[in-house]
Amino acid sequence: MSRNIKSVGVCIKFIVLQIVFFHASAQKISNNLDTVDMNLVIQTGSDSVHFILAKTARLQMNDCGKMNLGLRKQIAYYLLESDSLFSRNWETEKVHARIGAVPSDSHNIPIILRMGEEEFHYGCPGELYWGYGPRWGRIHRGLDTKLDIGDSIVASFNGVVRFSSYDDGGYGKCVVIRHFNGLETLYAHLSKLMVSSGDLVCSGEVIGLAGVTGRSNGPHLHFETRYNGYSFNPFLCFTEDSFKLKCDTLVLKSQDFYYETEQGIESAITKHKVKTGETLTAIAKKYHTSVKKIVAINRLKNPNNLRVGQTLRIKK
Numbered sequence: 001m002s003r004n005i006k007s008v009g010v011c012i013k014f015i016v017l018q019i020v021f022f023h024a025s026a027q028k029i030s031n032n033l034d035t036v037d038m039n040l041v042i043q044t045g046s047d048s049v050h051f052i053l054a055k056t057a058r059l060q061m062n063d064c065g066k067m068n069l070g071l072r073k074q075i076a077y078y079l080l081e082s083d084s085l086f087s088r089n090w091e092t093e094k095v096h097a098r099i100g101a102v103p104s105d106s107h108n109i110p111i112i113l114r115m116g117e118e119e120f121h122y123g124c125p126g127e128l129y130w131g132y133g134p135r136w137g138r139i140h141r142g143l144d145t146k147l148d149i150g151d152s153i154v155a156s157f158n159g160v161v162r163f164s165s166y167d168d169g170g171y172g173k174c175v176v177i178r179h180f181n182g183l184e185t186l187y188a189h190l191s192k193l194m195v196s197s198g199d200l201v202c203s204g205e206v207i208g209l210a211g212v213t214g215r216s217n218g219p220h221l222h223f224e225t226r227y228n229g230y231s232f233n234p235f236l237c238f239t240e241d242s243f244k245l246k247c248d249t250l251v252l253k254s255q256d257f258y259y260e261t262e263q264g265i266e267s268a269i270t271k272h273k274v275k276t277g278e279t280l281t282a283i284a285k286k287y288h289t290s291v292k293k294i295v296a297i298n299r300l301k302n303p304n305n306l307r308v309g310q311t312l313r314i315k316k
C-alpha cells in the first residue's frame, strides 16, 4: 500500500515538473515569435507535453526564416521526439528510408505544396538535361540540372534534415530533407554539405554547394522528390520551364509510383538484338554499361560466343 502511495507521489511530481517545463518552453517560443496559438495547446490537453510542443512548433514554421539558432534547435528537438512524421523510419545513415510498400491502388495521397507563407524553391534552377524515368536500362529517379561547382543549393520547403553525408551508392555528398507536407527532397553530387542531420531548415536556405561527387560525369544537381521513400516525377509538383509550383495541393496516385514497382523497373530494361560482327564490348559501350554487367544480368555462360539474333537484357 505504502509503495503505491509513493509511486503516485512520484508520478504527480513528474507531471508537475513536465507542466512547469512545458510552460517555460512554450513561453520561450512565444517570446521569440509571438505567434503561439495557446488555444491549440489547451485543446490538446490529453497529449504529452512534447507532443503539444511539437504541434506548436509546426505552427511556427510560417516564420521559419526569423528563428534564431537556439529556437530552431528547440523546435527540431520536439519534432524529432514527438511528431510521428519526423520519427517514423528516421534513418540518418541511409539515403533511403522507405515506409511500407509502394503506394497501391487504394491510395490517393493529398500533399499540401503551399502552406501559409512558405514559398517553394527549386534546389538550383539551371539547364535541365535529364528528366525522371527510364535511362540506360534503369530508372533515373530524379532531375539532373547543369550547374557550376560551388553554386548554392537551397531547400525546397521547410523541414528537418534527415541525411547529410557521403553516399557511396552513387549520390556522393548528399542531403535529404523531410518536409511538413510529408515529402522528402534529395540533393546529390554536392561538393560541400552545409547542414547536418537534425537541423531545421527553411525553404530557400542554402544547404550545400554544387559539385561532381559520386557517380557523376560533370557538375550537376540530381534532385528527387519522394513520398514514404518512393520516388515520383518532381514535375508533378512544379513546371519544367520556370520551376514554379503547379498547384497548392498535389494528389499522388498509385500510377505516379510505377517506376518503383517491379513491373516498372523491368519495363526500363533495354532489350538488344545482337547483329553480325557485334562484340559485347561494343554493345556495353553503346549502352553506357560494362561487359561484366551484361554477362551477369543475362547469365551468359560463354560471353565470347554471341549468337546473331540473340536478345540481351541491358541494364546500367
Ligand SMILES: [Zn+2]
Pocket (backbone or CB within 6 Å): 130, 140, 142, 143, 144, 221, 222, 223
Ligand atoms: Zn541524376
